[in-house]
Amino acid sequence: MNHAVLALAAAGFLLLSSGCSAEKPLAGGSHPPVTLSSWVVSWDRDRGIKEYEETAGLWDGISLFAADFDEKGNLHFPKELENLRPKGQIPLYLTIVNDRILSGGKTVEKDREIVAEKLKTEESRYRHVKDIIALAKEKQVDGIEVDYEKIGQDRELMNRFCDFTRMLDLEARAAHLKVRIILEPSMPMDLPYSEGPEYVVMMYNLYGTHSGPGPKADRKFIEKMLKKMESLSRRKGAAFSTGGCLWQDSHFFGLLGGKKKYITENEAIRLAEAHHAAVERDPESAALHFSYKEGVSSYDVWYGDKETMNAWITLAAKHGVTHVGLWRLGAGQDMGGVRK
Numbered sequence: 001m002n003h004a005v006l007a008l009a010a011a012g013f014l015l016l017s018s019g020c021s022a023e024k025p026l027a028g029g030s031h032p033p034v035t036l037s038s039w040v041v042s043w044d045r046d047r048g049i050k051e052y053e054e055t056a057g058l059w060d061g062i063s064l065f066a067a068d069f070d071e072k073g074n075l076h077f078p079k080e081l082e083n084l085r086p087k088g089q090i091p092l093y094l095t096i097v098n099d100r101i102l103s104g105g106k107t108v109e110k111d112r113e114i115v116a117e118k119l120k121t122e123e124s125r126y127r128h129v130k131d132i133i134a135l136a137k138e139k140q141v142d143g144i145e146v147d148y149e150k151i152g153q154d155r156e157l158m159n160r161f162c163d164f165t166r167m168l169d170l171e172a173r174a175a176h177l178k179v180r181i182i183l184e185p186s187m188p189m190d191l192p193y194s195e196g197p198e199y200v201v202m203m204y205n206l207y208g209t210h211s212g213p214g215p216k217a218d219r220k221f222i223e224k225m226l227k228k229m230e231s232l233s234r235r236k237g238a239a240f241s242t243g244g245c246l247w248q249d250s251h252f253f254g255l256l257g258g259k260k261k262y263i264t265e266n267e268a269i270r271l272a273e274a275h276h277a278a279v280e281r282d283p284e285s286a287a288l289h290f291s292y293k294e295g296v297s298s299y300d301v302w303y304g305d306k307e308t309m310n311a312w313i314t315l316a317a318k319h320g321v322t323h324v325g326l327w328r329l330g331a332g333q334d335m336g337g338v339r340k
Contacts, residue, residue, distance in 0.1 A: 025283035026219050028310025031317035036340045037061035039328040042078035047330030052086050055335045062086050063093040063145050069100045069114050075135050091142040098148045110150040119160040129167045133175050143178030152187035162191050169196035190231040200237035212254025213247045213300035215287035226319040237323035238316040242333035244268050244303025264332030268303040286311035306337035
């Protein structure tokens with residue numbers, strides 16, 4: 001056999017080998033056990049509680065979403081969540097977000113300035129911790145969940161935030177309260193956070209109203225986040241989002257086009273049925289997607305179902321994640337087939 005034939009044979013072998021070693025479609029399967037939690041939100045309390053009661057055996061914890069701040073910078077707890085204690089003996093967390101309600105009812109979402117104000121000095125950080133502990137005790141919850149967003153690009157503020165996590169952990173332990181810190185994907189994770197709390201990283205909105213069509217998460221994105229999380233404490237969690245998104249006439253990676261909006265799984269199913277659309281499952285994200293035309297416009301829809309959630313949970317659990325949060329209860333998602 002001459003050298004040319006040998007080279008051709010070798011190239012063919014490599015091609016076949018690479019084809020055989022291609023990654024399998026992302027899917028659910030056996031994995032190390034995880035605890036599973038979700039959120040009941042103030043604006044959808046009744047549906048959230050109803051869905052919790054229908055799937056109560058699935059959950060290891062529930063979070064009340066959410067306490068925020070009033071115009072004067074005081075913690076504000078929504079009246080819709082007052083005296084709410086889901087049935088069962090699972091831990092109940094209070095989520096605190098950096099939204100600020102101004103006079104007239106206007107809300108500043110993800111307000112970096114209120115976080116900077118509360119964490120400015122050691123004394124102000126201590127007062128803020130004390131206020132959080134007092135609110136948690138008043139509402140008789142078992143844990144505190146801090147979800148401060150759009151602060152990750154300010155390194156000095158992040159250093160103060162790390163100090164705040166240490167203060168909060170110490171004071172919460174003394175008050176017999178659990179602590180969970182929610183981190184955006186863009187936040188630095190190699191900083192000196194407290195070792196005590198559980199850290200949950202948002203692994204969603206890879207695609208959405210800010211982009212063109214695609215899944216809320218995929219294999220590459222989740223693995224990138226898992227790698228980034230390696231420097232965090234051993235108590236690591238991932239948060240995934242149910243539902244999906246609709247794009248109208250999306251062009252140039254979503255920079256041009258019509259309306260974009262988040263939709264629920266049930267809404268996506270109804271759209272597919274109404275337009276007799278062929279629904280396909282993406283192998284790299286396990287998400288479902290379809291397209292249809294209405295009038296002169298074309299629409300793209302991507303969304304997740306129970307198999308999507310199971311695939312994401314399986315991937316995270318195999319990489320050391322011990323807790324998963326699913327956003328959210330009452331959002332029209334079929335939680336019945338989700339597996340821990």
